[in-house]
Amino acid sequence: MNSSHLTQRVLTPVVTPFDANGAPSASRLARHCRSMIDHDVGLALFGTNSEANSLSVAEKRHLLDTLIADGLPPARMMPGTGACALPDAIELTRHAVEAGCAGVLMLPPFYYKNVCDEGLFRSFATVIDAVADARLRVFLYHIPAVAQVGISLGLIERLLNAYPSVIAGIKDSSGDWANTSAIIDAFGKSGFDVMAGSETFLLQTLRAGGAGCITATANVNARNIAQLARTWQTPEADDQQQRLNALRGIFTRFPVIPAMKAAIAWQSGDENWSRVRPPLVELTRQQRNALEADLTAIDFRIENAGSFAEPA
Numbered sequence: 445m446n447s448s449h450l451t452q453r454v455l456t457p458v459v460t461p462f463d464a465n466g467a468p469s470a471s472r473l474a475r476h477c478r479s480m481i482d483h484d485v486g487l488a489l490f491g492t493n494s495e496a497n498s499l500s501v502a503e504k505r506h507l508l509d510t511l512i513a514d515g516l517p518p519a520r521m522m523p524g525t526g527a528c529a530l531p532d533a534i535e536l537t538r539h540a541v542e543a544g545c546a547g548v549l550m551l552p553p554f555y556y557k558n559v560c561d562e563g564l565f566r567s568f569a570t571v572i573d574a575v576a577d578a579r580l581r582v583f584l585y586h587i588p589a590v591a592q593v594g595i596s597l598g599l600i601e602r603l604l605n606a607y608p609s610v611i612a613g614i615k616d617s618s619g620d621w622a623n624t625s626a627i628i629d630a631f632g633k634s635g636f637d638v639m640a641g642s643e644t645f646l647l648q649t650l651r652a653g654g655a656g657c658i659t660a661t662a663n664v665n666a667r668n669i670a671q672l673a674r675t676w677q678t679p680e681a682d683d684q685q686q687r688l689n690a691l692r693g694i695f696t697r698f699p700v701i702p703a704m705k706a707a708i709a710w711q712s713g714d715e716n717w718s719r720v721r722p723p724l725v726e727l728t729r730q731q732r733n734a735l736e737a738d739l740t741a742i743d744f745r746i747e748n749a750g751s752f753a754e755p756a
Contacts, residue, residue, distance in 0.1 A: 452484050453656030453673035454646075455522055455639070457491025459663050459704055460499065460507075461752075462719040468503055469716065470510040472754055476663075476708075477516050479748045483666035484674075487516070488549055490524035490536075492590060492617075493660040493701050498721040501532050505539055518544035522658075526551025526585060530567065534574045537582075547581035547612055549658070554591035561599045568603055572610055580610050587617035587641065594618075597630055604631065615658045617641025621648060628654045643669045644692055647685040650676045661692050663704050667747045694738045702727045703735055710736055711746045714753035 458480065461472035477487050489511075490496035490504050499507075504523070512518050525536035525548040533550070540548050550571070552564050572580065584603070588594040595614065603611045613636055616624045624645060628638045629652075637655035640646060646657045646669065662669050665688065672684045695703050702720050706727045709717035718726050727735065 452486045452520070452670070453650070454484070454643075454662055454666075454670050455486035455488040455656075455658045456480055456662030456666065457488045457493040457496075457524070457658065457660055459701065459708070460494045460496075460721075461705075461717055462721060463716060464719075466719070466721065468499065468507055469754070470507055470514075472714070472717065472752060473507060474511055474514045474516065476752050477511060479751060480662065480666050481516065481520055483747065484670045485662050485666040486546075487511075487521045488524065488615075488658050489521055491549060491585075491658070491660075492587060493663070493704070494524070495701065495721050495724065496524045498724075501527075501535060504536060508540065508543060508545075512543055519546050521545045522547045522549050522583060524549045524551065524585070525571075526553070528553045528555045530570055533567075533571050537571055537580065538575045538577070541575060541577045541580050547583050549583045549585050549615060551585045551587070551591060552593045552595060554593045557592050559593060561596055561602070564593070564595070564599055565602055565606075569606065572607055578609070581612040582607075582610055583612055583637070583639070584614040585617070586614055586623075589617075589619070597626060600627065600631060600636075604634075604636065611636070613637030613639060613655060615639045615641055621645060624649060624654070625652055628652045642692065643672070643688050644685075646672055646688070647676055647681055660700055660704065661695055664695070664707055664746045665691055691742070691744060694735070694742075694744075697738075698727060698731055698735055699724070703731075706732050706735060707739065708746060708749060708752055711749035712753040713750070716754065717752065 461469040463469045523540045527533040586595040632653045640649040640657040643659040
């Protein structure tokens with residue numbers, strides 16, 4: 445990955461644990477992040493599956509500072525810093541750069557719908573110009589099903605022309621391989637890092653010349669996803685991809701964020717891991733039983749899940 449200097453092909457939007465009072469649990473998060481690093485999975489902190497848009501600017505800053513103070517390497521971090529309010533995006537982006545993070549993952553401002561590329565260009569440009577730091581590397585975040593505001597090829601081209609040393613890549617969570625492939629074809633050869641938004645596209649992305657994936661289910665399947673990223677050119681790669689797809693298929697039968705947290709709570713023995721922040725709600729007991737049965741049927745275990753628990 446030429447532009448960003450990230451050392452891993454797989455990152456995960458790390459789920460945010462909450463304590464009994466509903467506050468983010470930095471100690472649980474640190475243990476979970478350390479496990480991701482141990483499996484060579486980078487940390488896309490404050491992504492969609494981190495419930496980032498339910499966290500305040502102050503909470504994000506505190507969590508980032510706490511993780512770094514706990515010894516986690518900022519060079520393996522790509523915090524989400526996009527926000528509807530430009531001052532919030534500027535503050536979070538500047539803080540991430542000053543902390544030494546390898547890059548930032550930036551949503552477009554998403555409250556107003558049907559905005560034009562000119563408005564989106566001005567938004568990204570305002571943040572980049574305000575931060576005004578040569579270390580800044582921006583990964584655009586395209587997730588149209590959720591944000592309802594997308595990032596077009598024309599916008600990518602304009603941003604690359606205006607900020608060639610800053611615009612480092614994109615996470616394409618469109619779920620549309622044709623779109624991911626088009627971005628790789630248009631910009632991948634110039635060092636623009638195209639990251640698929642799910643491991644189901646990991647092998648296709650790597651074979652097409654993309655950089656890897658940023659995927660939610662690396663929270664629970666880090667070792668196996670990272671293994672495919674390392675061995676994608678071997679004869680076993682297609683079988684590995686199919687196994688990854690099967691596991692992801694189990695989680696996507698449920699609301700994914702509560703399902704991943706429920707699985708961590710079950711296998712770590714720490715029930716606080718099941719907590720989500722409103723407006724999300726936890727899985728019902730019936731849903732949890734079904735999830736646990738599905739995972740038991742394939743003998744699936746989360747690597748190092750016991751280490752995620754808060755010590756008694």
